Protein backbone atom coordinates (compact mmCIF):
# COMPACT_ATOMS: atom_id res chain seq x y z
CA UNK A 543 0.00 0.00 0.00
CA UNK A 544 2.73 2.48 1.01
CA UNK A 545 6.35 1.86 0.07
CA UNK A 546 8.96 4.40 1.04
CA UNK A 547 12.36 3.91 -0.50
CA UNK A 548 15.58 5.80 0.03
CA UNK A 549 13.81 8.84 1.50
CA UNK A 550 16.28 11.61 2.32
CA UNK A 551 15.52 15.04 3.73
CA UNK A 552 18.02 17.88 3.85
CA UNK A 553 17.16 21.05 5.78
CA UNK A 554 19.70 23.57 4.47
CA UNK A 555 22.80 21.37 4.58
CA UNK A 556 21.68 19.28 7.53
CA UNK A 557 20.87 15.66 6.68
CA UNK A 558 17.66 15.28 8.72
CA UNK A 559 16.43 11.93 7.35
CA UNK A 560 18.95 9.44 5.91
CA UNK A 561 17.84 6.81 3.46
CA UNK A 562 14.59 5.68 5.05
CA UNK A 563 13.01 2.50 3.69
CA UNK A 564 9.55 1.72 5.06
CA UNK A 565 6.78 -0.61 4.04
CA UNK A 566 3.15 -0.44 5.18
CA UNK A 567 0.39 -2.89 4.24
CA UNK A 568 -3.38 -2.63 4.67
CA UNK A 569 -4.40 -2.78 8.34
CA UNK A 570 -0.84 -2.69 9.64
CA UNK A 571 0.58 -0.32 12.23
CA UNK A 572 4.18 0.84 12.04
CA UNK A 573 5.64 2.81 14.91
CA UNK A 574 8.59 5.12 14.33
CA UNK A 575 10.17 5.87 17.70
CA UNK A 576 13.15 7.79 18.98
CA UNK A 577 14.16 10.89 20.87
CA UNK A 578 13.48 14.46 19.75
CA UNK A 579 15.46 15.48 16.70
CA UNK A 580 15.75 11.92 15.38
CA UNK A 581 14.00 12.80 12.11
CA UNK A 582 10.71 11.01 12.86
CA UNK A 583 8.34 13.92 12.25
CA UNK A 584 10.23 15.12 9.19
CA UNK A 585 9.96 11.60 7.78
CA UNK A 586 6.19 11.67 8.34
CA UNK A 587 5.70 15.15 6.88
CA UNK A 588 7.84 14.38 3.85
CA UNK A 589 5.81 11.22 3.13
CA UNK A 590 2.81 13.47 2.48
CA UNK A 591 4.89 16.05 0.64
CA UNK A 592 4.09 18.59 3.38
CA UNK A 593 7.53 20.13 3.84
CA UNK A 594 8.20 23.59 2.47
CA UNK A 595 10.18 22.99 -0.71
CA UNK A 596 12.10 26.23 -0.20
CA UNK A 597 13.49 24.96 3.11
CA UNK A 598 13.62 21.19 2.69
CA UNK A 599 15.15 19.14 -0.09
CA UNK A 600 13.42 15.76 -0.26
CA UNK A 601 14.51 12.85 -2.46
CA UNK A 602 13.55 9.20 -2.81
CA UNK A 603 10.19 7.59 -3.53
CA UNK A 604 6.96 7.39 -1.55
CA UNK A 605 4.77 4.99 -3.51
CA UNK A 606 1.09 4.92 -2.56
CA UNK A 607 -0.71 2.23 -4.51
CA UNK A 608 1.97 2.55 -7.18
CA UNK A 609 1.88 6.40 -7.45
CA UNK A 610 4.88 8.38 -6.25
CA UNK A 611 3.50 11.00 -3.84
CA UNK A 612 6.68 13.07 -4.17
CA UNK A 613 6.08 13.44 -7.91
CA UNK A 614 2.37 14.44 -7.74
CA UNK A 615 1.05 17.93 -8.48
CA UNK A 616 -0.59 19.97 -5.69
CA UNK A 617 -4.00 19.21 -7.24
CA UNK A 618 -3.35 15.46 -7.30
CA UNK A 619 -2.05 15.63 -3.72
CA UNK A 620 -5.17 17.44 -2.50
CA UNK A 621 -7.23 14.49 -3.74
CA UNK A 622 -5.14 12.07 -1.68
CA UNK A 623 -4.59 14.10 1.49
CA UNK A 624 -7.46 13.75 3.95
CA UNK A 625 -9.27 11.21 1.78
CA UNK A 626 -6.71 8.45 1.17
CA UNK A 627 -3.97 9.45 3.59
CA UNK A 628 -4.58 11.67 6.59
CA UNK A 629 -2.25 13.20 9.15
CA UNK A 630 -2.86 14.06 12.81
CA UNK A 631 -0.59 16.20 14.97
CA UNK A 632 0.44 16.56 18.60
CA UNK A 633 -1.32 19.95 18.65
CA UNK A 634 -5.03 19.34 17.87
CA UNK A 635 -5.39 23.01 16.89
CA UNK A 636 -3.40 22.22 13.75
CA UNK A 637 -6.59 20.41 12.62
CA UNK A 638 -9.34 21.92 14.76
CA UNK A 639 -9.98 25.57 13.97
CA UNK A 640 -10.62 27.29 17.34
CA UNK A 641 -13.35 29.54 15.88
CA UNK A 642 -15.41 26.63 14.52
CA UNK A 643 -17.57 24.14 16.37
CA UNK A 644 -16.67 20.46 15.98
CA UNK A 645 -19.91 20.01 13.98
CA UNK A 646 -18.76 22.55 11.38
CA UNK A 647 -15.21 21.16 11.21
CA UNK A 648 -16.42 17.60 10.62
CA UNK A 649 -19.19 18.56 8.20
CA UNK A 650 -16.79 20.66 6.10
CA UNK A 651 -14.22 17.83 6.03
CA UNK A 652 -16.83 15.36 4.78
CA UNK A 653 -18.14 17.71 2.08
CA UNK A 654 -14.61 18.48 0.89
CA UNK A 655 -14.36 14.98 -0.54
CA UNK A 656 -18.04 14.00 -1.00
CA UNK A 657 -20.78 15.68 -3.05
CA UNK A 658 -23.53 15.57 -0.44
CA UNK A 659 -25.76 18.11 1.31
CA UNK A 660 -24.78 19.78 4.58
CA UNK A 661 -27.66 17.97 6.31
CA UNK A 662 -26.46 14.55 5.12
CA UNK A 663 -22.88 15.38 6.09
CA UNK A 664 -24.04 16.39 9.58
CA UNK A 665 -25.72 13.03 10.11
CA UNK A 666 -22.61 11.16 8.95
CA UNK A 667 -20.44 13.35 11.20
CA UNK A 668 -22.58 12.51 14.25
CA UNK A 669 -22.35 8.79 13.53
CA UNK A 670 -18.55 8.94 13.12
CA UNK A 671 -18.16 11.01 16.27
CA UNK A 672 -20.07 8.33 18.18
CA UNK A 673 -17.16 5.94 17.56
CA UNK A 674 -14.88 8.23 19.56
CA UNK A 675 -17.40 9.52 22.14
CA UNK A 676 -20.07 6.83 22.59
CA UNK A 677 -21.91 8.54 25.46
CA UNK A 678 -21.42 12.26 24.87
CA UNK A 679 -20.96 12.67 21.14
CA UNK A 680 -23.76 15.26 20.89
CA UNK A 681 -22.12 17.51 23.47
CA UNK A 682 -18.78 17.25 21.62
CA UNK A 683 -20.53 17.81 18.28
CA UNK A 684 -21.93 21.11 19.54
CA UNK A 685 -18.74 22.32 21.25
CA UNK A 686 -15.88 24.56 20.24
CA UNK A 687 -12.48 22.81 20.54
CA UNK A 688 -11.47 25.04 23.47
CA UNK A 689 -14.49 23.81 25.44
CA UNK A 690 -13.10 20.25 25.42
CA UNK A 691 -10.44 18.76 27.68
CA UNK A 692 -7.05 18.03 26.10
CA UNK A 693 -7.84 14.31 25.88
CA UNK A 694 -11.22 14.99 24.26
CA UNK A 695 -9.61 17.42 21.83
CA UNK A 696 -7.12 14.74 20.81
CA UNK A 697 -9.97 12.31 20.14
CA UNK A 698 -11.97 15.00 18.30
CA UNK A 699 -8.92 15.63 16.12
CA UNK A 700 -8.72 11.91 15.39
CA UNK A 701 -12.41 11.90 14.49
CA UNK A 702 -11.73 14.79 12.08
CA UNK A 703 -8.70 13.18 10.45
CA UNK A 704 -10.47 9.83 10.12
CA UNK A 705 -13.84 11.27 9.06
CA UNK A 706 -13.48 10.18 5.41
CA UNK A 707 -12.16 6.74 6.36
CA UNK A 708 -8.68 7.25 4.89
CA UNK A 709 -6.70 4.14 4.06
CA UNK A 710 -3.65 5.46 5.91
CA UNK A 711 -3.34 7.63 9.01
CA UNK A 712 -0.03 9.21 9.95
CA UNK A 713 -0.18 10.31 13.59
CA UNK A 714 2.67 12.52 14.73
CA UNK A 715 3.15 12.29 18.51
CA UNK A 716 -0.59 12.64 19.16
CA UNK A 717 -0.39 11.07 22.62
CA UNK A 718 2.69 12.96 23.77
CA UNK A 719 1.06 15.51 26.06
CA UNK A 720 -1.78 13.28 27.28
CA UNK A 721 -2.13 11.61 30.67
CA UNK A 722 -2.13 7.81 30.90
CA UNK A 723 -5.92 7.41 30.74
CA UNK A 724 -6.35 9.64 27.69
CA UNK A 725 -3.32 8.06 26.04
CA UNK A 726 -4.93 4.65 26.41
CA UNK A 727 -8.27 5.95 25.06
CA UNK A 728 -6.55 7.34 21.96
CA UNK A 729 -4.62 4.11 21.40
CA UNK A 730 -7.86 2.11 21.81
CA UNK A 731 -9.60 4.34 19.24
CA UNK A 732 -6.74 3.79 16.79
CA UNK A 733 -6.76 0.04 17.40
CA UNK A 734 -10.47 -0.07 16.65
CA UNK A 735 -9.94 1.75 13.33
CA UNK A 736 -7.11 -0.62 12.47
CA UNK A 737 -9.17 -3.70 13.26
CA UNK A 738 -12.64 -2.63 12.04
CA UNK A 739 -11.72 -0.50 9.00
CA UNK A 740 -8.32 -2.00 8.17
CA UNK A 741 -6.85 1.50 8.45
CA UNK A 742 -3.07 1.40 8.12
CA UNK A 743 -1.21 3.46 10.71
CA UNK A 744 2.15 5.17 10.90
CA UNK A 745 2.54 6.31 14.49
CA UNK A 746 5.36 8.63 15.45
CA UNK A 747 6.00 8.03 19.13
CA UNK A 748 8.30 9.01 21.87
CA UNK A 749 7.12 6.91 24.74
CA UNK A 750 6.90 3.22 23.88
CA UNK A 751 4.76 2.17 26.85
CA UNK A 752 1.64 1.50 24.72
CA UNK A 753 3.49 0.44 21.60
CA UNK A 754 3.19 -3.31 21.95
CA UNK A 755 -0.60 -3.18 22.14
CA UNK A 756 -0.95 -1.68 18.66
CA UNK A 757 2.24 -1.99 16.59
CA UNK A 758 3.01 -4.66 14.01
CA UNK A 759 6.43 -3.23 13.17
CA UNK A 760 8.74 -0.83 15.00
CA UNK A 761 11.43 1.43 13.56
CA UNK A 762 13.87 2.98 16.02
CA UNK A 763 15.44 6.25 14.81
CA UNK A 764 18.27 8.41 16.11
CA UNK A 765 20.09 11.29 14.39
CA UNK A 766 18.29 10.79 11.06
CA UNK A 767 19.04 7.05 10.86
CA UNK A 768 16.96 3.95 11.49
CA UNK A 769 19.05 1.98 13.98
CA UNK A 770 16.80 -1.05 14.37
CA UNK A 771 13.66 -2.24 12.61
CA UNK A 772 11.65 -5.41 12.84
CA UNK A 773 8.43 -6.88 14.15
CA UNK A 774 7.04 -5.20 17.27
CA UNK A 775 7.57 -8.36 19.31
CA UNK A 776 11.20 -8.70 18.24
CA UNK A 777 12.17 -5.06 18.69
CA UNK A 778 10.18 -4.32 21.84
CA UNK A 779 10.54 -7.64 23.67
CA UNK A 780 13.95 -8.74 22.40
CA UNK A 781 15.75 -5.50 21.47
CA UNK A 782 19.24 -5.87 20.03
CA UNK A 783 20.56 -2.35 19.43
CA UNK A 784 21.99 -0.68 22.58
CA UNK A 785 19.99 2.46 21.73
CA UNK A 786 16.70 0.52 21.55
CA UNK A 787 17.47 -0.98 24.96
CA UNK A 788 18.23 2.49 26.32
CA UNK A 789 15.00 3.88 24.85
CA UNK A 790 12.89 1.07 26.30
CA UNK A 791 14.48 1.43 29.74
CA UNK A 792 14.73 5.14 29.81
CA UNK A 793 12.32 6.70 27.33
CA UNK A 794 10.79 9.08 29.83
CA UNK A 795 14.09 10.70 30.66
CA UNK A 796 14.67 12.17 27.21
CA UNK A 797 16.00 15.70 27.48
CA UNK A 798 15.01 16.49 23.91
CA UNK A 799 18.54 17.27 22.84
CA UNK A 800 20.04 15.49 19.89
CA UNK A 801 23.60 14.70 20.71
CA UNK A 802 26.28 15.19 18.13
CA UNK A 803 28.63 12.26 17.75
CA UNK A 804 32.13 12.19 16.33
CA UNK A 805 31.51 8.58 15.29
CA UNK A 806 29.44 7.12 12.47
CA UNK A 807 27.28 5.62 15.22
CA UNK A 808 24.93 8.25 16.68
CA UNK A 809 24.76 6.38 19.99
CA UNK A 810 28.55 6.11 20.39
CA UNK A 811 28.95 8.65 23.20
CA UNK A 812 26.30 6.93 25.34
CA UNK A 813 26.97 3.30 24.44
CA UNK A 814 28.40 0.97 27.09
CA UNK A 815 29.44 -1.52 24.41
CA UNK A 816 31.43 0.90 22.25
CA UNK A 817 34.88 0.04 20.95
CA UNK A 818 37.37 1.99 18.85
CA UNK A 819 36.04 0.07 15.88
CA UNK A 820 32.69 1.89 16.24
CA UNK A 821 34.44 5.22 15.97
CA UNK A 822 36.41 4.57 12.87
CA UNK A 823 34.11 2.60 10.61
CA UNK A 824 30.84 2.94 8.77
CA UNK A 825 28.10 1.06 10.58
CA UNK A 826 26.35 -1.41 8.26
CA UNK A 827 22.62 -2.18 8.52
CA UNK A 828 22.88 -5.87 9.41
CA UNK A 829 20.04 -8.38 9.04
CA UNK A 830 20.06 -10.73 12.01
CA UNK A 831 17.43 -12.46 14.17
CA UNK A 832 14.56 -11.35 11.92
CA UNK A 833 15.33 -7.64 12.06
CA UNK A 834 17.75 -5.02 10.79
CA UNK A 835 20.24 -3.52 13.26
CA UNK A 836 22.73 -0.72 12.58
CA UNK A 837 25.34 -1.77 15.13
CA UNK A 838 28.82 -3.29 14.98
CA UNK A 839 28.04 -5.59 17.93
CA UNK A 840 26.52 -7.88 15.30
CA UNK A 841 29.43 -7.61 12.90
CA UNK A 842 32.12 -10.29 13.04
CA UNK A 843 34.81 -7.58 13.27
CA UNK A 844 33.51 -6.59 16.73
CA UNK A 845 34.73 -9.72 18.54
CA UNK A 846 38.09 -9.53 16.85
CA UNK A 847 38.75 -5.94 17.88
CA UNK A 848 39.77 -4.23 21.11
Ligand code: SF4
Pocket residue numbers: 783784785807808809810813814815816817820825836837838839
Ligand atom coordinates in the same frame (compact mmCIF):
# COMPACT_ATOMS: atom_id res chain seq x y z
S1 SF4 B 1 28.01 0.51 16.79
FE1 SF4 B 1 29.28 0.41 18.61
S2 SF4 B 1 28.91 2.36 19.67
FE2 SF4 B 1 27.25 2.06 18.21
S3 SF4 B 1 25.63 1.08 19.35
FE3 SF4 B 1 26.82 -0.55 18.38
S4 SF4 B 1 28.35 -1.14 19.90
FE4 SF4 B 1 27.49 0.84 20.53
